[in-house]
Amino acid sequence: MTGAPPGDPHGGQPPIEALASACGACRRCGLADSRQQVVVGRGNPAARLLLVGEAPGAEEEACGQPFVGRSGRLLEAMLAAAGLNSERDLYIANVIKCRPPGNRKPSRAEIEACRPWLEEQIALVRPQLVLLVGATALEALLGIRGGITQLRGQWLQLEASPGPDQPAPSQASKHQRRPSKRVQGQRTPSPRSPIRWPDPGEGGIALMPLLHPSYLLRHPSEAEGSPRWLTRADLVAVRQRLGV
Ligand code: SF4
Numbered sequence: 111m112t113g114a115p116p117g118d119p120h121g122g123q124p125p126i127e128a129l130a131s132a133c134g135a136c137r138r139c140g141l142a143d144s145r146q147q148v149v150v151g152r153g154n155p156a157a158r159l160l161l162v163g164e165a166p167g168a169e170e171e172a173c174g175q176p177f178v179g180r181s182g183r184l185l186e187a188m189l190a191a192a193g194l195n196s197e198r199d200l201y202i203a204n205v206i207k208c209r210p211p212g213n214r215k216p217s218r219a220e221i222e223a224c225r226p227w228l229e230e231q232i233a234l235v236r237p238q239l240v241l242l243v244g245a246t247a248l249e250a251l252l253g254i255r256g257g258i259t260q261l262r263g264q265w266l267q268l269e270a271s272p273g274p275d276q277p278a279p280s281q282a283s284k285h286q287r288r289p290s291k292r293v294q295g296q297r298t299p300s301p302r303s304p305i306r307w308p309d310p311g312e313g314g315i316a317l318m319p320l321l322h323p324s325y326l327l328r329h330p331s332e333a334e335g336s337p338r339w340l341t342r343a344d345l346v347a348v349r350q351r352l353g354v
Contacts, residue, residue: 125234126155129227133207139223141208141216147174151203151231153196159352160237162228163322164246165206165216176204181323185243188323188338192345199354201235203228205250221250229306236308239352240315244322252317253304261319263344265351268307268315316351320344 123131130150136142149166152175161177169179177185189196196202206216206224216224228250242248245258254261307315321341329337 124155126151126231129230129234133227136207136227138226139208139220141206141210141220144211145208146171148207149174149176149204149209150207150227151201152176153201154198155201155235157198157200157235158238159194159200159241159348160232160235160239161200161202161241161243162247162251163202163204163243165204165213166209167213168209171209176202177323180327184326185323188326188342188345191342193349193354194345194352195354199349199352200241201231201237203231205247215246221246225250225305232305233308238313238315239348240317241348242317242319244320244325248319251303251305258319258321262321263340263347264318266317266319268303268310268317318344318348 130148133148133150136148149170153161163177166176167179167181170176170182176182186196189200194200205221205228207227208224210216210220240251242251245256248254248258248261252266321337326338326341332338
């Protein structure tokens with residue numbers, strides 16, 4: 111006899127697959143009307159490193175996996191060159207789970223509608239390191255608008271701190287409270303993250319903005335100081351911090 115154990119809310123599925131199934135039925139925003147299928151995530155959900163991009167494109171939508179088109183192949187090659195294995199060392203997701211028509215940027219309303227899915231993914235993966243790939247991810251996860259070219263390659267530290275909007279401990283579970291966050295970075299203006307993060311724990315969560323591979327496709331130079339050269343160096347720094 112098969113079936114989920116009594117009391118199993120996921121019907122026997124691993125939580126990350128249950129999330130993908132639930133996401134597949136989502137109609138919280140208008141992108142549900144034009145999608146072929148949702149694109150939720152790939153890689154290792156037990157990894158300490160989470161990579162978040164913007165939204166799926168045509169190739170991603172066709173096969174249901176993020177970062178598998180031209181941008182994804184470039185990203186994959188750069189990860190491998192830095193010594194990172196995308197199946198083992200990281201979990202890959204996007205801010206938005208359905209493809210915006212014409213590959214336009216997702217709207218603020220769409221990002222907000224999709225935020226609970228991203229928060230659930232983050233809560234399941236519980237990453238120690240997060241890569242914010244492109245300006246949309248930087249804004250959606252940290253509330254920082256613009257400045258990706260200045261912030262790329264910098265580690266930003268996310269730490270829980272008591273704040274005026276923090277619920278009393280009795281009103282929130284240990285892992286689902288919405289603490290006020292301080293992001294400590296050399297040139298970062300202490301934004302308030304719109305995301306409900308899991309408790310960062312003693313080590314905090316370190317985040318690094320990265321240039322989006324679609325931008326790198328438009329800037330093919332590999333010369334020292336070029337966007338690709340800088341991104342390769344950023345990924346080496348990520349691998350070193352991850353210690354793999
Ligand atoms: S983009 Fe997100 S919120 Fe909108 S329908 Fe798809 S899964 Fe739901």
